[in-house]
Amino acid sequence: MKKSxxxxxxxxxxxxxxxxxxxxxxxxxxxxxxGYFGMRGTFEEGYSGPNGTSFNATYINGFYxxxxxxYAEGGYGFPTYGEAMVNVADSKIVKLFVDDEPFDLLxxxxxxxxxxxxxxEGFTERxxxxxxxxxxxxxxxxxxLISFKRQHLGxxxxxxxxxxxxxxxxxISEVDGNIYYGNETDDMRVGNNMRGKVxxxxxxxxxxxxxxxxxxxxxxxxxxxxxxNHDVKxxxxxxxxxxxxxxxxxxxxxxxxxxxxxxxxxxxxxxxTSRECLEDKLIDSAVNEVVNAKLDGANIIFKExxxxxxxxxxxxDVEIDGDISLQxxxxxxxxxxxxxxxxxxxxxxxxxxxxxxxxxxxxxxxSDVYIMPFFLYTKPEIAKNFxxxxxxxxxxxxxxxxxxxxxxxxxPWRTIDGxxxxxxxxxxxxxxxxxxxxxLSIKKYVxxxxxxxxxxxxxxxxxxxxxRLWISIxxxxxxxxxxxxLNCVTGPDEYTALVDNNAYTNYxxxxxxxxxxxxxxxxxxxxxxxxxxxxxxxGLTDEELNEWNNAAKNMYLPYSDDFGIIPQDDSFLYKERxxxxxxxxxxxxxxxxxYLNIYRYQICKQxxxxxxxxxxxxxxxxxxxxxxxxxxxxxxxHDSSLSPAIFSILANEIGYYDKxxxxxxxxxRMDLDDYNGxxxxxxxxxCMAGAWSAIISGFGGMMTYPDxxxxxxxxxxxWRSLSYNIRYKNCKIHVNITQEKASFLLVEGEMLKxxxxxxxxxxxxxxxxxxxxKKVDR
Numbered sequence: 001m002k003k004s005x006x007x008x009x010x011x012x013x014x015x016x017x018x019x020x021x022x023x024x025x026x027x028x029x030x031x032x033x034x035g036y037f038g039m040r041g042t043f044e045e046g047y048s049g050p051n052g053t054s055f056n057a058t059y060i061n062g063f064y065x066x067x068x069x070x071y072a073e074g075g076y077g078f079p080t081y082g083e084a085m086v087n088v089a090d091s092k093i094v095k096l097f098v099d100d101e102p103f104d105l106l107x108x109x110x111x112x113x114x115x116x117x118x119x120x121e122g123f124t125e126r127x128x129x130x131x132x133x134x135x136x137x138x139x140x141x142x143x144x145l146i147s148f149k150r151q152h153l154g155x156x157x158x159x160x161x162x163x164x165x166x167x168x169x170x171x172i173s174e175v176d177g178n179i180y181y182g183n184e185t186d187d188m189r190v191g192n193n194m195r196g197k198v199x200x201x202x203x204x205x206x207x208x209x210x211x212x213x214x215x216x217x218x219x220x221x222x223x224x225x226x227x228x229n230h231d232v233k234x235x236x237x238x239x240x241x242x243x244x245x246x247x248x249x250x251x252x253x254x255x256x257x258x259x260x261x262x263x264x265x266x267x268x269x270x271x272x273t274s275r276e277c278l279e280d281k282l283i284d285s286a287v288n289e290v291v292n293a294k295l296d297g298a299n300i301i302f303k304e305x306x307x308x309x310x311x312x313x314x315x316x317d318v319e320i321d322g323d324i325s326l327q328x329x330x331x332x333x334x335x336x337x338x339x340x341x342x343x344x345x346x347x348x349x350x351x352x353x354x355x356x357x358x359x360x361x362x363x364x365x366x367s368d369v370y371i372m373p374f375f376l377y378t379k380p381e382i383a384k385n386f387x388x389x390x391x392x393x394x395x396x397x398x399x400x401x402x403x404x405x406x407x408x409x410x411x412p413w414r415t416i417d418g419x420x421x422x423x424x425x426x427x428x429x430x431x432x433x434x435x436x437x438x439x440l441s442i443k444k445y446v447x448x449x450x451x452x453x454x455x456x457x458x459x460x461x462x463x464x465x466x467x468r469l470w471i472s473i474x475x476x477x478x479x480x481x482x483x484x485x486l487n488c489v490t491g492p493d494e495y496t497a498l499v500d501n502n503a504y505t506n507y508x509x510x511x512x513x514x515x516x517x518x519x520x521x522x523x524x525x526x527x528x529x530x531x532x533x534x535x536x537x538x539g540l541t542d543e544e545l546n547e548w549n550n551a552a553k554n555m556y557l558p559y560s561d562d563f564g565i566i567p568q569d570d571s572f573l574y575k576e577r578x579x580x581x582x583x584x585x586x587x588x589x590x591x592x593x594x595y596l597n598i599y600r601y602q603i604c605k606q607x608x609x610x611x612x613x614x615x616x617x618x619x620x621x622x623x624x625x626x627x628x629x630x631x632x633x634x635x636x637x638h639d640s641s642l643s644p645a646i647f648s649i650l651a652n653e654i655g656y657y658d659k660x661x662x663x664x665x666x667x668x669r670m671d672l673d674d675y676n677g678x679x680x681x682x683x684x685x686x687c688m689a690g691a692w693s694a695i696i697s698g699f700g701g702m703m704t705y706p707d708x709x710x711x712x713x714x715x716x717x718x719w720r721s722l723s724y725n726i727r728y729k730n731c732k733i734h735v736n737i738t739q740e741k742a743s744f745l746l747v748e749g750e751m752l753k754x755x756x757x758x759x760x761x762x763x764x765x766x767x768x769x770x771x772x773x774k775k776v777d778r
Contacts, residue, residue: 005673008324013117013332013672018105020049024680027054029672030117030124031355031683032144033339035347036061036151037088037271038354041115041124044094044142044158048106055680057087059354062347063273064361064416065198066219069423077404077429082421084194085350085361089177089213089226089247091269092144094158097170101132103140108132119335120313122148122305129163137163148312149304151343152270152289157298159264162257169257171265175213175226177201178247193360204249206242211249212286224273225282229290231266231297238263268293275346312338315725315732316378318695322719329668330695333688336671337374340685345388349685356682362414362421363389365434366686368441369615370642374689377696377726380449387445390438391458393418394465401469404429408468411435426497426595430490432473435466436508440615443515444704448728456530460519464540467516467548470509474551483556491568493608494640495589495598499569503558504612511616513552520545565631566609566624577602580637588639604632606640607647614646614697618705626654633659641670645690649698652714655775660698661716667691700724700735701742710755711744713737713773728752733763743770 005022006013006029015026030041042056064083071078096103105113105128112129123145131137143157160169181194202214202223212227230251232238238255255263270289272282293301316334320327340353348363349371367386376383390411396418397409404410412420413428422428442459445451470486477485480501486509491502520540523531534540558567567573578601586592589603609628613620629650638644648663668691671679696702699722701713708728715722715737723736731749735742746752746763753762756771763769 003673004325004669006328008328010324010327011118011120011331013119013328015115016113018110018113020053020106023047023049023053024055025674026115028355028679028682030115031336031339031353032124032146032154033059033354034146034148034151035339035341035343035349035354037146037154038339039092039144039146039154040355042092043105043126044092044144044156045096045103045105046093048104055356056090057357058090058092059085059357059361060088060224060271060273061085061342061350061354061361062275062416063088063217063222063224064220065194065217065222067193069193069421071423078425079420079423081419082193082360082423083220083362083416083419085357085416086199086217087179087181087357088199088224088271089175089179089215091154091175091226091228091271092156093172093174093176094142094156094265094267095172095174096138096140096158096160097172098132098136098138099134099168100170101134103130103132103138105130109135111137119331120306120309121302122309123302136165136167138169139163143302145302145305146339147301147305148308148338150289150293150301152272152286153293153301154269155293155298155301156267156269157264158267159262160257161262162259164259166256166258169255169263171253171255171263173228173230173251173253173265173267175211175228175249176247177213177215177226201247204244206244206249206251208242209240209251210287210290211242211244211251212283213247213249214283215247222274223279223282224271225286227270227283227286227290229268229294231268231294233264233266234262236261236263266294266298276344312379315727316374317725318692319721319723320695320719321721322716326665326668329672330691332672333668333691334374336683337371337685337688337692340683341371341375341382342385342389343382345385345392348386348389351685352682353685356680358681359414360421362416364414364686365431365437366642368434368437369611370645370686370693371689372441373444374692376445376448377702377728380445380727383445384449384451384454387438387442387454387459390441391462394462398465401472406469406472408472409435409462409465410469411438411466427490427494430488430498431492432469432486432489433491433502433505433508435469436505436512439463439466439512439515440508443511447704447706450729452527455519456523456527460523460530461534461538463512463516463519464534464538467513468544470513471544471547471551474509476554477556480556482554484551484554485556491608492611492642493568493604493606495603495605495637496568496572496608497595497599499571501556501558502569502608503566504568504608506555506557507612507616507619510552510555510557513548513555517545517549517552563627563631565628566612568604568608568632572602575600575602577635579634581634583637587637589637590639602635604636606638606643607632607636610650611646614649617703622654625650629654629656638666641667641676641684641687642690645687645694645698648694652698653712657714657716664691664694664698667694695722696724696726700737702726702735704728708753708755709733710758711735711742712757713742714775715739715773731763737773740773741770742773743768745769 027041109131126142128140139161147153209230216223268290341349351359372386401410487500490497491504644663644666652660731752732747734745
């Protein structure tokens with residue numbers, strides 16, 4: 001554990017002193033977004049610090065440019081182009097001048113400074129007392145909000161008050177679309193493949209307090225409009241003029257400032273893109289957004305934000321009594337997940353959210369396996385966007401499968417709009433398990449929501465097309481007793497690539513095939529018209545269904561009698577075994593070793609077999625989990641932020657309570673305490689969701705099996721209680737756990753069957769059921 005960076009507070013993150021050396025990191029921590037667009041926590045007035053201590057960015061989720069992927073030695077089926085999320089026009093700019101001297105935190109005298117992120121009300125606020133070189137002192141306040149209620153809208157309330165003078169003060173509000181790309185890092189996780197200027201300005205307009213800027217990407221030909229409007233509240237006299245240049249629109253407010261009188265500028269910002277809006281409607285949509293916002297006023301918009309979050313926290317809040325550091329940490333993680341996730345089905349959630357362009361804004365399988373469950377069991381209406389997003393990319397997945405000579409669909413490892421964007425196929429295309437990860441998310445979604453309309457209209461088609469893929473790449477191998485084998489694949493552990501019979505992949509492929517056969521039978525019986533339509537659309541035959549059934553029944557599932565464990569793949573146990581503790585100076589290995597000097601060893605970046613055991617927990621006994629945990633833990637480096645949460649969950653279940661707590665600590669405050677020293681590059685959304693799972697599925701003991709909800713709670717001994725809510729099958733359960741008792745209250749819904757320590761319980765609305773907490777004896 002590292003020492004905490006920010007003061008502990010249940011609902012707020014505070015920065016009490018401005019420092020150049022922590023500025024870059026704080027820009028990430030104080031980022032705001034609403035899933036549609038997001039802004040890093042850079043300052044409205046700008047920043048004059050040294051290079052490498054700031055990165056200014058505004059992102060629109062799913063708005064991307066195309067770039068060429070160049071290979072020294074290419075090959076058939078290698079992706080030829082990639083997609084990268086674009087840094088769009090900076091609309092937050094509000095510059096302040098006193099007698100033509102700019103307000104700058106690095107100049108003059110900074111007397112008071114505090115920045116707060118309020119997670120309950122959903123905004124950031126800076127309170128500053130600043131004195132310029134002529135000793136003219138001002139009190140400055142800046143509140144920033146990006147609306148959850150109005151996904152295209154942001155609001156900045158910028159106010160100042162002279163404390164010891166009367167005189168000329170000027171505010172300049174800008175939208176600056178002059179964005180250039182460079183690459184100043186060798187870290188492949190952070191770098192961006194775009195260079196130079198990738199967006200051109202098409203048109204701009206200013207009139208009074210309102211204006212807009214329209215830009216287009218050069219190659220993807222996507223367009224967006226950023227519009228701004230302003231509202232002034234003051235008793236001081238002022239004048240306004242506006243002007244524009246090639247990539248910029250400006251509004252200048254010249255103010256006769258008076259001592260102790262406040263001047264407040266409310267700036268309303270909107271973004272609309274051609275991905276969700278007709279091009280001929282872009283300008284009108286963006287302008288109407290800020291016109292209506294000004295008519296309603298900032299107070300209404302801030303009240304809407306509070307109301308939205310009040311409803312969100314009523315479902316998603318996790319309350320920890322006994323550790324304020326973890327209480328703050330889990331709420332920050334949940335808040336950032338909400339800020340990062342798309343509220344529509346044409347985008348998803350980036351690995352860095354909308355706080356940085358690491359991994360180029362791509363969507364990974366992390367979103368399906370790690371992040372989707374958080375929303376599924378708290379805000380299922382958002383979870384539906386995850387599975388619909390995958391349906392919207394099905395044609396691209398079909399195209400990729402065909403390109404590689406396969407039938408069915410092959411989903412990409414990393415993408416924005418559908419194509420595979422990874423140039424490194426051993427860790428990219430070879431991760432065929434992504435198909436089944438998506439199917440598992442569909443299966444879990446349907447089990448939790450009973451949304452059969454989605455399954456019949458959309459989900460089943462994904463399940464069938466992904467099932468076809470496994471038949472294309474698999475084969476019955478005589479020396480494996482004619483079992484169905486999947487060779488030359490890469491599992492979740494990226495430190496082992498291109499292996500035969502990766503256990504995770506085989507087990508998950510079996511689930512994919514079994515679920516396809518199950519759905520086909522169910523649809524033929526319950527929804528014959530839908531089934532007929534799908535069969536005709538994709539040319540599905542009874543012969544294929546039989547083939548899927550045979551492959552599932554005969555799937556090769558690795559097992560080592562010598563060790564009593566599941567080998568990660570056919571070759572894994574035959575490699576030299578390394579100890580992760582001996583490699584601390586080389587972490588992360590991928591930045592210190594050539595891949596060939598990683599692949600040849602028994603060393604794991606993240607859980608592979610153990611992730612399988614967590615996701616398909618119903619298949620394995622507690623003793624099997626323990627044996628595999630004991631084998632794989634010493635050789636796992638946790639170089640991936642996806643790793644600690646799974647270890648925490650399984651450690652808690654097998655009675656390794658100290659380890660469970662230690663691993664949980666690595667997830668709950670990974671970003672707030674900057675454990676890996678890389679928060680400046682953006683948050684870790686999958687780790688944040690993993691922290692939620694570590695609480696709910698680990699200490700809270702909730703597991704979802706095909707037959708429903710199961711609970712085996714056991715909280716850390718330092719906690720007095722843990723409480724959380726779960727939504728499942730149109731019901732809402734409130735769970736409260738102390739050291740002695742676990743109680744379950746059905747808040748919404750008439751009745752729901754659950755299992756607590758393998759005892760079936762029927763919950764009735766309004767009734768609380770209590771059970772004694774049981775410890776695992778190890």
